[in-house]
Amino acid sequence: MFAKLGSTFGSLFIVWTMFQRYFPLHLQAYIDQYLRRLVKAFDPYIHIKFYEYSSNRFRRSEAYIAIENYLSSKSTDQAKRLKGDSVKQGKSLVLSMDNEEEVLDEFQGVKLFWSKLETHNRSTTISYYPGKMYYKLSFHHRYRESVTKSYLNYVLEEGKAIGARNRQKKLYTNNPNDDRSYHNTRWSHVVFEHPATFDTLAMDPKKKEEIIDDLVTFRESKEYYARIGKAWKRGYLLYGPPGTGKSTMIAAIANFLNYDIYDLELTAVKDNTDLRKLLIETSSKSMIVIEDIDCSLTLTGQRMKAKPKKEENKAEIVCPIKKKADEENGGKSSSSSKDDSKTSKVTLSGLLNFIDGIWSASGGERLIIFTTNYVEKLDEALIRRGRMDKHIELSYCDFEGFKVLAKNYLSIDSHPLFEKIRSLLVETKITPADVAENLMPKTTKGDAAESCLENLIQALLKTVKEEAMKKKKAEEEEKALKEKEKSNEKIKEEEKQQPETNSILKCDKEDAETSSSNSIEVIK
Ligand SMILES: Nc1ncnc2c1ncn2[C@@H]1O[C@H](COP(=O)(O)OP(=O)(O)OP(=O)(O)O)[C@@H](O)[C@H]1O
Numbered sequence: 472m473f474a475k476l477g478s479t480f481g482s483l484f485i486v487w488t489m490f491q492r493y494f495p496l497h498l499q500a501y502i503d504q505y506l507r508r509l510v511k512a513f514d515p516y517i518h519i520k521f522y523e524y525s526s527n528r529f530r531r532s533e534a535y536i537a538i539e540n541y542l543s544s545k546s547t548d549q550a551k552r553l554k555g556d557s558v559k560q561g562k563s564l565v566l567s568m569d570n571e572e573e574v575l576d577e578f579q580g581v582k583l584f585w586s587k588l589e590t591h592n593r594s595t596t597i598s599y600y601p602g603k604m605y606y607k608l609s610f611h612h613r614y615r616e617s618v619t620k621s622y623l624n625y626v627l628e629e630g631k632a633i634g635a636r637n638r639q640k641k642l643y644t645n646n647p648n649d650d651r652s653y654h655n656t657r658w659s660h661v662v663f664e665h666p667a668t669f670d671t672l673a674m675d676p677k678k679k680e681e682i683i684d685d686l687v688t689f690r691e692s693k694e695y696y697a698r699i700g701k702a703w704k705r706g707y708l709l710y711g712p713p714g715t716g717k718s719t720m721i722a723a724i725a726n727f728l729n730y731d732i733y734d735l736e737l738t739a740v741k742d743n744t745d746l747r748k749l750l751i752e753t754s755s756k757s758m759i760v761i762e763d764i765d766c767s768l769t770l771t772g773q774r775m776k777a778k779p780k781k782e783e784n785k786a787e788i789v790c791p792i793k794k795k796a797d798e799e800n801g802g803k804s805s806s807s808s809k810d811d812s813k814t815s816k817v818t819l820s821g822l823l824n825f826i827d828g829i830w831s832a833s834g835g836e837r838l839i840i841f842t843t844n845y846v847e848k849l850d851e852a853l854i855r856r857g858r859m860d861k862h863i864e865l866s867y868c869d870f871e872g873f874k875v876l877a878k879n880y881l882s883i884d885s886h887p888l889f890e891k892i893r894s895l896l897v898e899t900k901i902t903p904a905d906v907a908e909n910l911m912p913k914t915t916k917g918d919a920a921e922s923c924l925e926n927l928i929q930a931l932l933k934t935v936k937e938e939a940m941k942k943k944k945a946e947e948e949e950k951a952l953k954e955k956e957k958s959n960e961k962i963k964e965e966e967k968q969q970p971e972t973n974s975i976l977k978c979d980k981e982d983a984e985t986s987s988s989n990s991i992e993v994i995k
């Protein structure tokens with residue numbers, strides 16, 4: 472009975488909040504006070520308000536936005552009056568309930584009532600904000616604990632996740648040191664609109680599945696990472712020849728996780744401190760990408776540029792590549808890297824700290840991705856497990872990869888020419904980029920799919936021929952080398968034998984000389 476009475480008073484109070492503005496001020500305060508007392512005495516319901524602008528008048532409350540997102544789908548089903556708003560730069564529409572509408576929610580068997588209300592501005596001064604919008608949550612006092620401890624967290628998390636799905640992704644790049652004047656920002660960004668997805672990525676389906684599973688596990692492991700005391704981040708190393716889809720995979724991951732991308736150009740970073748500051752300014756739910764990590768500090772155009780003499784003395788950089796590059800250049804690389812790295816003083820240890828130092832934990836939910844064409848050249852410390860947790864090789868196109876590309880580019884799943892292509896792909900190596908290039912329809916006339924597949928077959932045959940010629944040339948060179956070695960050995964052997972003959976000849980000559988001198992003496 473009390474509950475009924477309470478809810479009646481509760482409803483009465485809602486009606487009062489809606490119409491109180493029509494009463495004179497002194498009467499408003501009086502009625503308000505008595506109604507509140509009455510409601511408190513009989514109302515078994517607890518009410519929580521979430522204002523749109525609470526402490527900061529210029530920034531919408533995060534809780535309010537999350538609740539709005541959370542209630543949006545429920546509002547679509549239940550509310551009679553809805554409000555529409557566009558998101559993702561007008562690409563999709565989101566509906567939310569209009570003022571004074573109510574929506575019912577249920578959580579673990581508990582019924583919860585949400586209403587959207589507005590307190591009208593009573594002040595006589597002109598204000599930018601006509602009133603204060605708020606969401607009111609009402610529930611029975613029996614469920615106070617479960618609502619305040621679990622339900623509200625659930626609503627906020629869900630609301631944030633919906634917000635993240637609706638938001639536009641961004642692609643950031645770090646500004647060069649000398650170009651900070653504009654707003655003094657370290658990162659500038661554009662809207663990220665790459666269409667790549669895992670569906671359009673050509674690679675071994677098993678590998679693809681494994682990567683997707685890994686990403687999903689990472690995204691849902693906030694509590695796990697907290698429990699094991701590890702920062703919520705994961706390192707990916709993508710390696711493989713040029714044109715095998717490393718950059719495409721980065722775009723596919725960003726689209727899959729709905730993360731922003733921070734494309735870090737290491738050569739534009741002044742030093743380790745600068746690197747750390749860049750890291751601090753990245754947000755969570757993001758990917759920090761360093762493309763061509765092997766080239767970042769030693770092999771770029773910057774490296775090749777001649778630097779003014781006086782700058783040369785300042786060079787201190789340590790490159791993340793060491794062994795192989797040094798070996799291949801006969802030890803020259805270390806000296807050249809000294810010359811080459813004048814512009815950046817980022818060191819390997821700075822980079823390692825960037826990846827998993829204590830600063831790297833700020834923000835959370837972040838992927839760090841390196842790409843390289845030459846994995847064997849990288850310093851082991853940089854890519855050891857724990858730093859780069861997952862090493863993914865992207866390789867030449869196989870038949871499965873080709874089928875994905877044929878579906879993407881030509882919208883076909885099968886064709887009589889597929890068998891020929893299958894056998895040619897076994898014979899030769901071709902990158903997905905080259906396959907994709909051949910599958911791009913060049914004309915709208917006739918059977919586009921057939922002519923593209925023919926083009927691909929021609930390209931494959933050409934590669935097979937080129938490879939055969941290369942192989943033949945290599946074999947001939949090897950043969951010539953062996954013959955040269957053989958003839959060298961022969962000459963050496965001959966030379967070995969010659970001294971003996973020479974010494975015999977010498978001895979004979981010496982003997983002859985002594986005997987002749989003796990004979991001279993005798994004659995004397
Ligand atoms: N695995 C793939 N799946 C789908 N498309 C691909 C794949 N690999 C390459 N491509 C196509 O080839 C183009 C070049 O690929 P991408 O830039 O991803 O190669 P990359 O491995 O990053 O090369 P690099 O090492 O030179 O940076 C892409 O725009 C894409 O259209």
Ligand SMILES: [Mg+2]
Nearest residue numbers: 717718762842
């Ligand atoms: Mg690339």
